[in-house]
Amino acid sequence: MSVEIKLSRSNRTYRPNEALRGKIITRSPSSISHRGIRITLNASVNLQVRGGSAGFIESVYGVLKPIPILKKSVEVQPAGKISPGTTEIPFSIILNDGGKDDKFYETFHGENISIQYLLNVDVVRGYLHKSLSATVEFLVESILPEKPVSPEMVFFYITQDTQRHSLLPELKSGGFKVSGRICTQCLVSDPLVGELTVEASAVPVYSIDIHLLRVESIMVGENIATETSIVQTTQASKIFSIGFLSHIT
Template sequence: MSLEIKLSRSHRIYRPNEALEGKIVAKISSSVSHQGIRLTINGSVNLQVRGGSAGLIESVYGVVKPIPIVKKTIVVQPSGKIGSGVTEIPFSIILKDKGKEDQEKFYETFHGGNISVQYLVTVDVARGYLHKSLSAALEFIIESEKDSLPEKPISPETILFYITQDTQRHTLLPELKSGGFRISGRVCSQCSVLDPLTGELTIEASGTPIQSIDIHLFRVESILVGDHVATEASIVQTTQIADGDVCRGLALPIYVILPRLLTCPTIYAGPFSIEFKITIVITFQSEQTKAQKKFDPKYPQPWVSKHIKLFVIYTILLSLKYLMMGI
């Protein structure tokens, strides 16, 4: 005896103005009676404050109450029977009610460390007090409506940056200071979330050989807990764009594919916010590098040069707004 939900779209991606359609598949060896089959969609923002970001606040609050987005229930079938074998029951439910565009705010699906935006469809088959009810659940993905997207500019803005020993705020190895280095580059300020983040980087000069050039993608999650704001930055992915000592004056392409469920439009809501930043990391060859090959990218090392840029993701379009924060 099993119950399963199959949506009409294999990728399970829907927009708020569309109907969630699919079928309920019941596999039963012998017919059973039921008191009704109900389908429920439930969307919420789940918040959790961890000790690393909140300290003492965690012991008082811990898990913050979820923020409801949508909850709807429909009766797919009234009381009756489900025959033996495989039974398929179709369903259709509107996600956003017409006339409630201002009241219902559908955030895009996001799986973060402390914040997650999740949408579930659940089916329940009630069988009375003497029998255990049957249930099944499935997550579906919400993306922004196409009509609400801003128009893509004809010529996307390009942000220029440069990295030298003078832009670093942490301690560098003496060999890096004496030899010096200069790295310049550019990154396109707008792209689709479904498209890669592109640009280029050039090693203009470096007295010390380079070991690796990486781009770290971070998420910055902030939660309002009482009178305090708990903020934590965690790494999402690392993309290596160069391995070994690269040629000077050669333009290296920057090509970063954004993980869809681990990124989302930047959100500035009252009780929480979700932002993203990229860090360009230049690792130089040295004896200390050989002794300690792994390190936390959030903390600078004397043989590493870093350059941080904050960016904002809007709906399907990715708008990069950079803030120079030479570390």
């Protein structure tokens, strides 16, 4: 016998005020008895060690435990029997039922930190038989604002004096200047738009790389530990006045 969970949405994405709907699908060559079918929602914030050189967040992993943010259990079907063949059992759970302890954060899978929502089904079969279980991850996104987000453009410039890393002697003496602007407020589902111009450079410019960085922060005592990692890199062609369009996925 096997059991699986099939959610109503192929992208498995829901918002806190929506109902999580789907079907529990069982397959069995013969009829079986059970002591109840129950589904459980679990969500937590976790630190995850991915190997390699340990950063500051990874170094404190051992003293930080997963933080539970949601746990809800519902009995879908009382004790009874499941017919042979394929059986579909529908279910529906309201994610946010107005409880004071319900706190929802968007699903997030970062380099060091993750916020994960899991749906688990258990077919309890008693002491002499092993329970049947299945788990599927679903995604939670925030409720979008009713009004469009107004873009905020910020101007920036880059010169040899703003750089903290070592530079070629030609750049130190001859200098360079890059100016531009970028939108710093937008929805994650919208493109990140901006433009930049190379105004001067003492050496030829062969390529321009634009890095989209993820910033992750956690509280460690009274301090905040922050680490960055690259999400996406876009290489521009060899031109001295360009616009760029980068999409977060």
